[in-house]
Amino acid sequence: MLRSSYTIRSEEQASMLLFDSIGWEQAETPAYSFNGQNRTERSCVIFQYTLSGEGRIEIDGVVHPLTKGNAFLVTVPSIHRYYYPEKGTEPWEFIWLNVRGPLAISLWNQLIAHGGPIIELPQESVPMDLLWSMFKDIQVDEERDLHFLTGKAFQWILSMEKYLKKPSLLTTYIKNDKLHAAIQFMKNDLHNNNLSLDDVAAHVGISKHHLCRLFQKNINLSPFEYLRRRRIELAASMLKTTDQTIYQIAVDTGFDNASYFGKVFRSYFGVSPSTYREQDLEFLSKHVFFEN
Numbered sequence: 001m002l003r004s005s006y007t008i009r010s011e012e013q014a015s016m017l018l019f020d021s022i023g024w025e026q027a028e029t030p031a032y033s034f035n036g037q038n039r040t041e042r043s044c045v046i047f048q049y050t051l052s053g054e055g056r057i058e059i060d061g062v063v064h065p066l067t068k069g070n071a072f073l074v075t076v077p078s079i080h081r082y083y084y085p086e087k088g089t090e091p092w093e094f095i096w097l098n099v100r101g102p103l104a105i106s107l108w109n110q111l112i113a114h115g116g117p118i119i120e121l122p123q124e125s126v127p128m129d130l131l132w133s134m135f136k137d138i139q140v141d142e143e144r145d146l147h148f149l150t151g152k153a154f155q156w157i158l159s160m161e162k163y164l165k166k167p168s169l170l171t172t173y174i175k176n177d178k179l180h181a182a183i184q185f186m187k188n189d190l191h192n193n194n195l196s197l198d199d200v201a202a203h204v205g206i207s208k209h210h211l212c213r214l215f216q217k218n219i220n221l222s223p224f225e226y227l228r229r230r231r232i233e234l235a236a237s238m239l240k241t242t243d244q245t246i247y248q249i250a251v252d253t254g255f256d257n258a259s260y261f262g263k264v265f266r267s268y269f270g271v272s273p274s275t276y277r278e279q280d281l282e283f284l285s286k287h288v289f290f291e292n
Helices: 102-115 126-139 146-165 177-188 197-204 208-219 223-241 246-252 258-269 273-278
Strands: 004-007 018-027 033-035 044-052 055-059 062-066 070-076 080-083 092-100 118-120
Touching: 004 126, 018 126, 018 146, 044 102, 044 126, 055 070, 062 070, 070 080, 070 102, 092 102, 092 126, 092 146, 102 146, 126 146, 177 197, 177 208, 177 223, 197 208, 197 223, 208 223, 223 246, 223 258, 223 273, 246 258, 246 273, 258 273
Parallel strands: none
Antiparallel strands: 004 018, 018 092, 033 080, 044 070, 044 092, 055 062, 055 080, 070 118
């Protein structure tokens, strides 16, 4: 992909949230300077992420350096100015996203309340993957559907909210081959109540201590808690979609006995497996998934 910038214009101006523009650019002179009080845009929000070099942003009289991995979140209009410093020694390269609408302002303010206007964000992360995906949609795939791009922008906002609340869950763990292999192995062997941490570690060729660190770092769960959640999810689905006995469901989902299965199931859903099966409760779906 090549450095450039794109704006999508539409007759649909009155909307709670709309994708506005995206760009991958670099600044090399102090002529690059934007004052948040003088801009013509209104009800607009900006995210700008430094890829290399260094820039500056002044917010309410305080100057912040913007180096590799740093990003800023601002609303327009507001009291800020971002710029290339007069004594800059190398180009400031960055990727940015603009979204507009009153909902965009509200969501940006929530993000800023969680993490402040300046955040650190690894390049190998869900929000950055989504940002580059939007850029590719426009430049490479020539996407022009404003509603499609707005949907991806909203998805990006949600990924940022998740990061700011749970930074440990930021990295896309599926990119870690060892972790992905361990997860697949566990999913394929949910029925095996003898499955051990040593078995999983040996299958992917790492120590069990390394395996535990991978799970904790990337999805904030131990391997056994991850396995337990997948088993309970499967058991809950079977209770709603099959006529199998509770004992058989317990066995098929890797539990030693129905009594222990019932105890674990109650700890997640607050009711026994039989009650869950017989009553609608608040869970109206046939399948319930946990976040991780």
